[in-house]
Amino acid sequence: MMTRPGLDHPRLVREVPLLQAxxxxxxxxxxxxxxxxxxxxxRGEVLGIVGExxxxxxxVLRLLNLEEPADAGTYYLDLPGYADQNLFTMDRYYRRxxxxxxxxxVYQNPYLGLRMRHTSSGNVAERLIMAGERNFATLRQxxxxxxxxxxFPLERMDDLPIRLSGGMQQRVQLARALALRPMLLLLDEPxxxxxxxxxxxxxDTLARIQRELQxxxxxxxxxxxxxxxxxxxxxxxxxxxxxxHGLTDQILEDPQEAYTQQLVYAKL
Amino acid sequence: MIILDVQGFSKAFFVHHLQRHIPAFNxxxxxxxxxxxxxxxxxxxxxxSTLLRCLYRSYLPTAGQAIYHAHAGLIDLxxxxxVDIAALRRTEIGHVTQFLRARPRVSAIDxxxxxxxxxxxxxxxxxxxxxEWLTAFGLKEDIWDAYPTTFSGGEQQKVxxxxxLIVPRRLLLLDEPxxxxxxxARAALVTRLAxxxxxxxxxxxxxxxxxxxxxxxxxxxxxxxxxxxxVAN
Numbered sequence: 001m002m003t004r005p006g007l008d009h010p011r012l013v014r015e016v017p018l019l020q021a022x023x024x025x026x027x028x029x030x031x032x033x034x035x036x037x038x039x040x041x042x043r044g045e046v047l048g049i050v051g052e053x054x055x056x057x058x059x060v061l062r063l064l065n066l067e068e069p070a071d072a073g074t075y076y077l078d079l080p081g082y083a084d085q086n087l088f089t090m091d092r093y094y095r096r097x098x099x100x101x102x103x104x105x106v107y108q109n110p111y112l113g114l115r116m117r118h119t120s121s122g123n124v125a126e127r128l129i130m131a132g133e134r135n136f137a138t139l140r141q142x143x144x145x146x147x148x149x150x151x152f153p154l155e156r157m158d159d160l161p162i163r164l165s166g167g168m169q170q171r172v173q174l175a176r177a178l179a180l181r182p183m184l185l186l187l188d189e190p191x192x193x194x195x196x197x198x199x200x201x202x203x204d205t206l207a208r209i210q211r212e213l214q215x216x217x218x219x220x221x222x223x224x225x226x227x228x229x230x231x232x233x234x235x236x237x238x239x240x241x242x243x244x245h246g247l248t249d250q251i252l253e254d255p256q257e258a259y260t261q262q263l264v265y266a267k268l
Numbered sequence: 269m270i271i272l273d274v275q276g277f278s279k280a281f282f283v284h285h286l287q288r289h290i291p292a293f294n295x296x297x298x299x300x301x302x303x304x305x306x307x308x309x310x311x312x313x314x315x316x317s318t319l320l321r322c323l324y325r326s327y328l329p330t331a332g333q334a335i336y337h338a339h340a341g342l343i344d345l346x347x348x349x350x351v352d353i354a355a356l357r358r359t360e361i362g363h364v365t366q367f368l369r370a371r372p373r374v375s376a377i378d379x380x381x382x383x384x385x386x387x388x389x390x391x392x393x394x395x396x397x398x399x400e401w402l403t404a405f406g407l408k409e410d411i412w413d414a415y416p417t418t419f420s421g422g423e424q425q426k427v428x429x430x431x432x433l434i435v436p437r438r439l440l441l442l443d444e445p446x447x448x449x450x451x452x453a454r455a456a457l458v459t460r461l462a463x464x465x466x467x468x469x470x471x472x473x474x475x476x477x478x479x480x481x482x483x484x485x486x487x488x489x490x491x492x493x494x495x496x497x498x499v500a501n
Contacts, residue, residue, distance in 0.1 A: 010349040012340050012356070042351060200372040207371065211386060229371050233350050247325060247350050254327040258284035 016078050017042045018183055018216040019064070024073035026059050033059040034240040037073075043183070044214040048231030048248060050222060050263070056240040057220045061186050064218060066099045077102065079183060100130050104177025108189035110169035113176065116162040120172045121147065123161065127179040146175040151205050167198035171205070178209065185210075187219040191226055203229050224264065228252060236260045269337070271439055271470040272300040272323075276332035277346070279315065279322050292318040295332070298489055302438070302468040305461075305484045307475065310491035316474040319491070320441040322346075323472070324363040325353045336361070336439070358386060363441045364432040366425070366448070376402070376419070377412040380430045387435060401430040405456050421448045429457060436464070442473035446480050454480055 017040040024037040034056035041047045049057040063070050066087060075087045079102055087095060107113040114123050124143040133139055147157055152171040161169050170190055177185060190206070191199040207230060210217055221227055227234060228248060235245040236257070244257045255261045279292040293315035300306055308316045322329040323345055334345040338360060343352060357363075377398055384394035402412060405426040411419070416427045425448050433440075442461075446454050458480055465471060465484055475481055 006347070007349050008344070008347050008352075010351050011343055012338060012352040013349070045351070045354075197373070203371060204373055211382075228369075232354050245350075246328070247353060249326045250328060250350075253321070254281070256282075256328065261284050 013042070015042065016083075018078050019076075019218075020078075021064065021075045022073060024060065024063055024075075025071045026056075026063060026068070027071050032240050034063075034237075037237075037240075037242055039064070039218070039235070041184075041216040041218060043216050044210075045233070046210060046217040046219060046231045048227040048234040049218065049220045049237060050224065050227055050234060051237035052222065052263075055237040057237050058188055059240075060237070061105070061188050061218065061220050064184070065103055065105050065186055066095050077184065100127070101180055102183045103186065104180075104182040104184070105186040106170065106173045106177050106188065106190045108192050110161060110166070110173060113173040114161045114169065116160060118160070119158045120152070120161055120164065120175075121157040123172055124175045124179050127176050131180055142179060143175070146179040147172070149178065149209065150175040151201075165198070166194050167202055170194065170202055174205070174209070178213070181213070183215060185215050185217040187217065187221075189221050189223075190219070192221065192223065199226075206230060224252060236263070269302040269468075270299060271302050271304075271337055272298075272472075273335040273337075274298050274300075274323075274332070275335075277319075277322065277329055277334055278331040279318055279327060280330050293491055296489070296491070298487075300439075300470050300472065302470055303465055304486045305465055305471045305473065305481070307473055307478055307481070307485045307488045308491060309478070309488055314491045314493060316491055317443050320363065320443050320472060320474065324357070324361065324441055325350075326363070339438075360438045361441070362432050362435070362437040362439070363443070364429060364445045365443045366445070367428070372417060373415060375413045376407070376416050376427045379416060379427055380434055383431060383435045397434060398430065401434055402426070404460070405430055405453050406450075422450055422453065425449055426453055433460060433464070436467075437469055440464070440469055440471045442471055442475070444474055444476050447476055458484070 019039060019041040021039040025035055026033045037060055039060065049060060051057045062068050070088050073088065076083065077087065082098065087098060105113065121140065121143040124146050125139040128139055128142050144154060144157065148154060150171040152168060152175060161172055191202050194202060203226065219230055231248045233245065234248050234251040235242050236251065238259050244251065244255065244260050251260065252264055255264050275297050277296040278294045281290040281292065283290060296319060298306065308319060310316050318327060321327040323334055325345060329346045332346060336343050336345050338356060377395065380398045380402065381394035384397060385391065407423060407426045416424050429445055446457060449457065461481065462484060473481060
């Protein structure tokens with residue numbers, strides 16, 4: 001086995017990461033889904049999480065989205081007024097407020113992220129209503145702006161998502177996720193299941209939005225091509241633990257662990 | 269002014285399914301100053317590109333240090349935090365490779381303006397700078413809005429070079445940038461390299477035809493399978 005010295009702490013980058021989570025653990029009955037996972041993401045940065053099904057990568061995302069509790073671990077977002085608060089131990093009301101205002105999520109399955117019997121613009125506006133906006137004209141205008149930023153064809157903004165193609169459904173999810181200008185964007189296999197050509201367009205939209213908004217993004221995908229196109233850094237997960245992490249090109253071109261080498265060399 | 273001080277720099281790959289170490293280069297020492305051009309020489313497979321990739325940290329070096337004199341202070345490229353390396357790549361260290369790896373469905377002009385936009389320039393400024401560079405390298409204007417994946421190898425390489433060089437750097441790692449270029453584009457590249465070298469940019473280069481850059485070279489690093497020799501011109 002090759003041993004190499006560990007990497008230093010950041011010295012040139014002085015800012016605090018937007019997201020800092022330590023020691024995340026989550027069990028479902030006898031099954032340990034994740035066990036001691038650390039995550040940090042800076043503003044303007046995209047962190048990729050790769051690993052096979054059941055490795056725990058989606059569980060990490062659900063915890064970061066405050067959808068379910070952690071059995072152990074701490075979670076800090078560097079937000080005004082909340083920077084010293086472990087979000088896991090915070091009051092449910094505030095946790096919900098942070099989830100609505102500062103975290104956006106796009107799921108692989110649009111049925112998880114969208115109400116199929118509400119219009120597309122209504123789906124986006126709902127997010128603003130949850131944050132307290134009540135003026136119809138404002139809601140409509142904001143929904144239009146968010147959909148347009150996600151490159152959704154506006155002439156279809158009053159269609160039901162169920163009538164839309166998979167690529168357009170993902171754009172509605174993205175518009176909904178970004179409607180309140182969150183600090184953190186979570187993407188769970190956002191292009192899996194889309195046609196290759198549609199996938200390329202959605203990836204381009206994601207890359208542009210990432211550049212323009214400078215948000216912190218975590219993307220989970222088993223598609224290494226998607227990770228290469230979007231992520232600055234990558235974490236490799238297996239059996240609920242992070243086995244390797246590094247710069248995206250380094251993980252893909254010079255993977256150190258046996259499992260990562262298999263994963264990378266298996267790519268077509 | 270020293271830019272890079274490399275000592276005992278080594279790389280070996282460990283391939284798990286073979287249970288084997290594959291050595292690349294061993295115990296490389298050299299020093300590079302601002303505005304200097306170091307040519308890396310050696311036969312195929314001796315680890316020339318691997319050396320550049322280890323300095324850019326696409327590969328993890330196995331041993332040694334590479335102290336880079338960044339604007340903000342000294343940092344060892346061999347073990348700097350990933351986010352520090354990412355920051356240096358955005359601002360100070362460039363890697364010019366033979367291969368363009370563009371996202372699909374992104375036009376040539378968007379590929380080359382992206383580094384400028386990432387630096388916060390406006391779209392109009394970025395487009396104007398990109399137009400100058402693409403013209404200098406002889407890429408015809410009527411294909412600027414096309415996808416580079418449809419281009420010839422030489423055209424792709426021009427896009428690749430412009431993208432890599434368009435943002436000013438302090439250290440450039442050049443991995444056979446003239447491969448697959450026609451004579452005019454090669455001349456344009458050498459002219460640009462001479463200009464930025466005069467501005468103080470330090471460069472480490474691997475060239476299949478070193479005569480292209482003969483007038484730029486200040487020192488040579490000879491990699492062999494057994495040893496490394498540094499020769500100052």
